[in-house]
Amino acid sequence: MQALTPADEDAAIAVCARRPDAHVFVASRIQEGALRTTPGCLLGYADREDPLGWRSLLWTGANVVPVDVGPDTAPDFAQRLRRRSRWASSLFGPADDVLRLWTLLTPSWGAPRAVRGSQPLMSTTVPPSELGLALEERVRLARPAEVDAVVPAAAAMFTEEIGYPPYVGSVTSYRRSVAALIEQGRTYVLSEGPDVVFKADVGSVALGTAQIQGVWLAPHLRGRRRAVPAMAAVVEAVLRDHAPRASLYVNDFNAAARATYARIGMREVGEFATILL
Template sequence: MARRSHHEPREAVDTGAADGHAGGVLRTQSPVRALTVADRDGALEVCARDAAANVFVAARILEGALATQPGSLLGYAEGEELTSLCWAAANLVPVEADEHAVVAFAAKVRRWRRQCSSLFGPADAVHGLWQELGGHWGPARAVRAHQPMLAVTDSPVDCGVTPDPAVRRARLDEVDLVVPAAAAMFTDEIGYPPYWGSDTAYRQSIAALISRGHTFVRVEDGEVVFKADVGSVALGVAQVQGVWLKPSWRGQGYAEPAMAAVVDIIEREVAPMVTLYVNDFNAPARATYKRVGFTEVGSFATILL
């Protein structure tokens, strides 16, 4: 899945009014506050309750976002205990958010419509957030109400799929080859191109993935014909996104071995658990993932704004 979040803007967050009277109105302490580097361990503990579902936010924390993007991670506390999180930048992503946390997060971010391009994450929390925010932020451009979250539970080889030996990590000198494939995938998935005008920022985001060893490709005759990325890695989980096969190569048996190779490399060299989420209406992709050992372990949802 591609995300319009290559460069998440730094947000200044209202951390909530203190108890007291202002203009004759009693104001109460909000249970939501912007987290800081001091909250790192507690926030990761919240993510670890379901590492597969929360890997996106856990990865941002491990990458140092609490220091580099102050205000982008909100926390909800019951008493002194941090119980829920919400990544709130170019995307809104809830973590372990129950009904009370969802209402509180929505109240905090309700005025941020123009700063957010999508909501995604565990389906119940995303739908709860949209119920609170839709009247203020709507209409949505697209609602993907059920996106099965999948994890590899059987190895591709055990499923009878031999990894494609031509699939490998992309090299940094191949950015020019990867960009067209990545842009095609993004446009197919989201409905508009990942950039207008200059492609500088987009190329930088692609180069960053490649430099971390998180982009996998098959190249034929100087052209990328298959691509997949690891978008997030944390807590023993690697989440795959941006899976794309050149249209003329589809339906010919290339997808399964290519995905098997990606799974094999990730499991050996990146993280022991490989996950992704897929649109429920994408029958060919779901069939491919099933054949290489993915099983449904949860439900995501995405609201595109």
């Protein structure tokens, strides 16, 4: 096992390409230059018999994300992770890989905040308009000048999903991360008056896949048939402007969200898990 370098970039991308829907997060970070700017962020388990040269990868940034970490490679990765005290905010990715790693890490990393053991991974290549769905025409890209309007929506989504707020005290760092997505043209919003009442982000783009995250609808609009046309508009734009495939993962217990995604044509293609630390 070793840390990958910029010379390994193409081979690492090829490993991720075995399952684009599942590994778009890691692939996008590689394409953004992480192997050059953050040495040691990606570990690889070599396989001399594999033409790609790597059997498994493990992203070790603010989150830990496995790529094809099977029973044969998980113990070595876990041993490497145990050398450091728990630093990550989460461990997420394909459910089998995540839960396998977590079983090995639990004795040293301790109890998690939460275990989301089953999160359907869903994707589509079909624009919702081709399915005859109405699109919410007011959904659009957020503008840089609207950062302060988007931050409350983003923070509300984070708090509902994770169980605690994304910042305490100064909002500066969190505001910067929200602004970065907006500046990249990756945040879609629906505003009513001065308030953002719907939001969705494109968190990762690679391998012909764009992964949607951070979906939020204001509580007072839930149950009023507003989610389907808003999400349909987002997926329509993502397929047009970002990648030919749109994907996301959702908690298995979130029946309303799963129904919305199925209604706009997304189908289950795998299963994720997330360990919140």
